[in-house]
Amino acid sequence: VTGAKYEALLDPLAKPRPDTGQGPDERSRSEREGDALAELVDLMLRADQLPEHGGEPVTLTVTMRHEDLAERVGQGMLDNGDHIPADQVRQLACNAGIIPLLLG
Numbered sequence: 001v002t003g004a005k006y007e008a009l010l011d012p013l014a015k016p017r018p019d020t021g022q023g024p025d026e027r028s029r030s031e032r033e034g035d036a037l038a039e040l041v042d043l044m045l046r047a048d049q050l051p052e053h054g055g056e057p058v059t060l061t062v063t064m065r066h067e068d069l070a071e072r073v074g075q076g077m078l079d080n081g082d083h084i085p086a087d088q089v090r091q092l093a094c095n096a097g098i099i100p101l102l103l104g
Helices: 002-014 029-045 066-071 086-093
Strands: 075-078 083-085
Touching: 002 029, 066 086, 075 086, 083 086
Parallel strands: none
Antiparallel strands: 075 083
16 A cells, blocks of 8 residues: 555656657656655655654754865765765755854
């Protein structure tokens, strides 16, 4: 049942985009489904009731040199050790409650 609910949420988001004058949607089905999952996560983050962890809203921690962030170069590191490019860090920061820390 949960799988069916998941597919029902993902399927409309994974449909090929209509031709908007820039040509047809060239993404493969796998790429569309990956993009749809990312969009579904973004939709959930805007929901009224988000899950909590230890009584606090779920938090994403990104560590990056301020100079790199300002110059839009390098990578940030997530709290799980994964690295993401500077442009994604900047995109995350647009909607974030930011707490700067000085390290080193």
